Amino acid sequence: MNIPMYDAVIIGSGAGGASVAYTLTKAGFHVALLEKGDFLKRSDFSKDELAYCRRNIITPDLFNEYHIIAQEKNAHWVETPTYESGWSFWNGNIVGGSSNLMSGMFHRMHPDDFHLLQKYGPIEGANIVDWPITYEVLEPYYTKVESLIGVSGKFIPHPFEPPRSHPDYPFPPTKENGIVTLFDKSCRSLKMTPLVTPRAILSQDTSDRNACYYSNYCGSYGCSSGAKGSAREALIVPALSTGKLTLLSHTHVTQLFSSTKERIETAQCINTVTKKRFSISGRIFIVAAQAHESVRLLFNSASRFHPDGLGNTHGQLGKNLIFSGGGAGEGVLHTRTLQDISPQILMQPGYFFNRSLLDWYYVDEWWDGYFKGGLIEFMFSHANIISQALRHTYHDGRLQWGEALATRLQKTFTQQRAIRFEVFNDWLPTDKCFIQTAPNHKDIYGMPVGKLHIWGHSHDMKVGNYLAQKATQILEAMGAEYIYSDISATPAPNLIAGGCRFGNDPRTSVLDPNCRVHDIENLYVTDASFMPTGGSVPYTWTIYANALRVADKIVAHLHDL
């Protein structure tokens, strides 16, 4: 049988995979991009809460494809399949991956995040290491992302803003709800510095993408204007126009295969619609299936040359899984007690809140101590109508219905608006947080599913609570009621990294500094699994930047072959 041969075969079309597809095709190479999900176009994306937020339509049915989640309870690890809990670790399985659905809050990591160990020293029970590259190496790629993906923002000098090679963002900030007047005033009264949140969202038209039309439904939804900087819009569509990209949607990769120790030869695929199995060969392979699924694929590709999985010669594969530490909180602004802005402004849908705080990214205070803090992001609570209504169906522990429920919903929806904050701090890498496969649990394709051992270090909780307290002060100053926060070691599954650490030493890392698997010369990993520590910001800007950096190395590699 004739197996098609490409210069590069990429598994996963999200932020990590598409960045490589873009760079390689622009450099003239033939690339196969394999994506297990469907290819939804701009025109397919609507604001359908049922389809996008309440059912598994763009993620697999958990009965067919699931994860095992192991969590420590009373000194025992309790394992729960996600089909049982409903806690899905699929984040968006369509061309462009979960980047289609992101809210687009974008932050660079800080230069000190690259050498956390050097700056703060070890923390007991945590495997903190310095990165094998510095901020200066990544900076040109962070800058490239600003124009290529499209990042809007306004640079406000702040001691903890990472240095920039360009004075400001290529696009002005997205439009803001007038609530920022109240927010900024409240921050200043507390001697805090409000910053404009950079967003991977176009505030102005470009030649092939339209500016944001402020749909009010951004996170968890695909964008029908092309404004959101998804991998599909910003990278895959332009890569397709080179004529060098073969995009295979509905193509699930089950294994990477080789007849030698040093090289991968084929990707074993299955068409998820026809269930036909086939192989694709390439000179170079790039895995970017999102951190936990990339690790699973490397484990499931074990062979006589790599009996414990690819990249696992030194038992490092799957170790040091990280999420984003922190949590979220909320307060409610009531039109009745509103200060400084009118109820009409508060209730106006569409425009963003767009404010974040970096004041405690690093904490060095006589009273509080010296430690790495994090970022606080402010936003309106998600506009989803069904899920908002469902939050108000109980009163005093009993389900409400009839007139009482209708009146309550009407009051809640028309007279108040919830302000949410999200805290991002480091999820320290530890020996207790890692990924394996579960040999007794197979997916619909007959492959062992991923088992995620999830464990958060108590230090993360301390830092998260510290930041949440600061956020709470602001909500109080704004006049919010019913304020609460929830900092926990139960992570959001959409920010996931680690498991294939990069580093100089093959005994302690899976990938080399260029994200190539140490002992396999033509295998790279370009999603967030390379990250030894996560910084205290959402990951996607860093995923894009690093994948673009690695893509340049792959271009050089292909030229050398």
Next chain:
Amino acid sequence: MHRRHFLILGSVSTLLPALPSSHPASQKLAFSRVRETIFAVQKHMFPPHTSLPSAQEVNTIAFLEETIFHPSYDKDIRAFVIRGAHALHQKEKGRFHIYTSEKKEQVLRRYEESEKGRMWLSRIMILSLEALLSAPVYGCNPAKAAWHALQRNGGMPEPTKKYIYG
């Protein structure tokens, strides 16, 4: 206890009758026997003359039926919806739908005292609010009356096909 354990264990406890067979045809039959009871519960939850459209007006039961039998819907929850309705139906000897509003309130509040009853009512509430507040294409919100009552808009573009693919 995890959701699925609860749903499945429920079938062997004495409070609720056994799970209807997971075969769609027999589930359809089982559903048809309790359709009236479920709709009566929805009508009690969303009566006429409140600020929201009533269950009767927008025919929430049609949405519920279509939803739970859609392939994207969790098959165990589908069975649970039917099973919980059977329990209520049997307890009230098939008369729930003809009770007065006061009697219905009494019965449902009593049903709510058991954990399974509470979970079942909560599930009916979820399915009813999904009906009332989902996009017009799903059939129960054609004039967006519920959205207007809450002064909300579902966002543009509105879906033109159910569950993306129609």
